[in-house]
Amino acid sequence: MTPLESLNYAGTNGRLPVHIELPHELEQMRAALRKFTDRELEPLAKIVDATGELPAATLPLLAEQGYLSMRLPEGVGGAGMGLFPYCLMLEEFSRSHRIFALIAGAGGGLTPIAIAKHGTDEQRRKYLPGLMAGTLRTAFALTEPEAGSDNSAMKTRAEKTRGGWLINGRKHYITSADAADFLMVMAITDPEKRTRGGVSAFLVDRGTLGFQITRVDTTMGSAVVKLSELTFENCFVPDGSVVGNVGQGFDLAKESLNDGRMGISCSCIGMADRLIEMSIAHSKSRVTFGKPLAERQAIQWMLADSAVELATARALTYETLRQIDEGKDIGTGASMCKLYCSEMVGRVADRAVQIHGGMGIVKSYSVERFYRDVRHYRIGEGASEIQRMLIARDLIKNGL
Numbered sequence: 001m002t003p004l005e006s007l008n009y010a011g012t013n014g015r016l017p018v019h020i021e022l023p024h025e026l027e028q029m030r031a032a033l034r035k036f037t038d039r040e041l042e043p044l045a046k047i048v049d050a051t052g053e054l055p056a057a058t059l060p061l062l063a064e065q066g067y068l069s070m071r072l073p074e075g076v077g078g079a080g081m082g083l084f085p086y087c088l089m090l091e092e093f094s095r096s097h098r099i100f101a102l103i104a105g106a107g108g109g110l111t112p113i114a115i116a117k118h119g120t121d122e123q124r125r126k127y128l129p130g131l132m133a134g135t136l137r138t139a140f141a142l143t144e145p146e147a148g149s150d151n152s153a154m155k156t157r158a159e160k161t162r163g164g165w166l167i168n169g170r171k172h173y174i175t176s177a178d179a180a181d182f183l184m185v186m187a188i189t190d191p192e193k194r195t196r197g198g199v200s201a202f203l204v205d206r207g208t209l210g211f212q213i214t215r216v217d218t219t220m221g222s223a224v225v226k227l228s229e230l231t232f233e234n235c236f237v238p239d240g241s242v243v244g245n246v247g248q249g250f251d252l253a254k255e256s257l258n259d260g261r262m263g264i265s266c267s268c269i270g271m272a273d274r275l276i277e278m279s280i281a282h283s284k285s286r287v288t289f290g291k292p293l294a295e296r297q298a299i300q301w302m303l304a305d306s307a308v309e310l311a312t313a314r315a316l317t318y319e320t321l322r323q324i325d326e327g328k329d330i331g332t333g334a335s336m337c338k339l340y341c342s343e344m345v346g347r348v349a350d351r352a353v354q355i356h357g358g359m360g361i362v363k364s365y366s367v368e369r370f371y372r373d374v375r376h377y378r379i380g381e382g383a384s385e386i387q388r389m390l391i392a393r394d395l396i397k398n399g400l
């Protein structure tokens with residue numbers, strides 16, 4: 001049996017491979033997540049859209065259900081679940097609004113996982129309970145004005161001083177830094193070695209002297225997601241703020257690369273699923289020239305193309321997740337998923353807007369918000385060009 005055959009392709013409606021049937025416990029989890037998203041998150045999404053702010057109740061609500069601790073190891077109070085269930089949660093939350101997937105990363109993103117795996121007992125005690133309870137938020141700061149796709153051009157320095165480190169430099173495009181209680185900041189500690197063992201990860205609390213948020217940008221996506229510029233001027237952090245060993249920073253980031261890319265892939269799948277659902281419903285109810293849109297071949301072809309692409313994205317992504325949770329080396333599989341899913345959802349969103357006509361571009365209906373939000377995914381967490389570069393390098397070196 002090939003790996004792909006090992007997944008049961010009978011759809012939930014018994015016909016189409018768009019809904020891949022998962023093992024029983026994942027199917028149960030998906031059903032619970034769907035119910036929770038529809039009942040609890042959808043009303044909050046409307047408030048987010050109306051105000052541009054995240055309702056205060058959101059994080060405690062996710063924490064109460066255990067959604068902020070499912071990926072963290074049992075030893076630190078988490079549920080120790082694999083990447084597949086975590087990504088399924090991001091998929092379902094994204095059907096409502098991308099912000100919910102973003103904040104769910106508080107318990108499964110790079111920073112909490114790095115602290116859980118490599119942090120000191122003191123760091124675990126200080127940060128993890130708050131992240132799991134939804135009372136603390138965090139952000140990850142790597143990108144700089146002159147170091148985006150090419151992180152090796154990074155300039156932010158941390159120099160050793162008595163009892164700690166002095167950080168100097170600037171970061172930008174840092175998601176949710178404006179709302180974060182603490183950040184994990186990457187800085188060069190050995191200029192000779194740079195990204196080959198010369199970068200370290202520091203935990204910097206909000207309000208630390210010498211650390212300032214110098215600009216907050218809203219983007220073309222939902223106003224609730226903000227990207228910040230951070231400035232460090234002789235910012236002192238104690239020795240105890242280094243995560244893992246000095247010089248291990250880039251390795252920590254690399255360890256979470258697959259998680260981040262798979263999480264984005266599933267968010268894109270969730271958004272595409274919802275957009276197609278809305279497009280089918282609209283095409284059945286909207287009548288033009290005496291017939292529903294659903295009876296027009298031009299509309300049918302858009303629906304068909306979107307469904308085929310969604311099915312392809314799910315098959316690739318779920319199979320990759322299964323292999324990751326089985327501990328297999330997936331090579332650049334996560335790059336393939338991130339590349340395909342982020343480009344797929346862009347095409348699906350474009351067709352959804354077209355099918356909805358005027359309703360697709362007015363702000364009182366969520367299609368236009370999805371259309372704007374999905375554009376981020378082709379840039380953040382390694383842009384499409386970088387994913388193609390990584391996949392091609394892997395192919396040329398190792399073959400198919």
Ligand SMILES: Cc1cc2nc3c(=O)[nH]c(=O)nc-3n(C[C@H](O)[C@H](O)[C@H](O)COP(=O)(O)OP(=O)(O)OC[C@H]3O[C@@H](n4cnc5c(N)ncnc54)[C@H](O)[C@@H]3O)c2cc1C
Nearest residue numbers: 140141142143148149173174175376379380381383385386
């Ligand atoms: C929504 C969003 C959230 C983000 N959140 C964070 C965050 O929380 N923390 C953080 O550290 N960073 C974050 N980033 C930054 C993100 O990682 C960078 O934007 C990304 O790595 C690209 O860097 P850049 O913007 O400097 O573009 P550049 O590196 O300047 O690239 C510009 C364009 O050129 C292409 N390009 C670059 N090099 C090559 C090449 N060699 N060959 C072909 N094409 C190339 C790129 O693919 C891109 O299309 C976020 C970005 C976005 C969009």
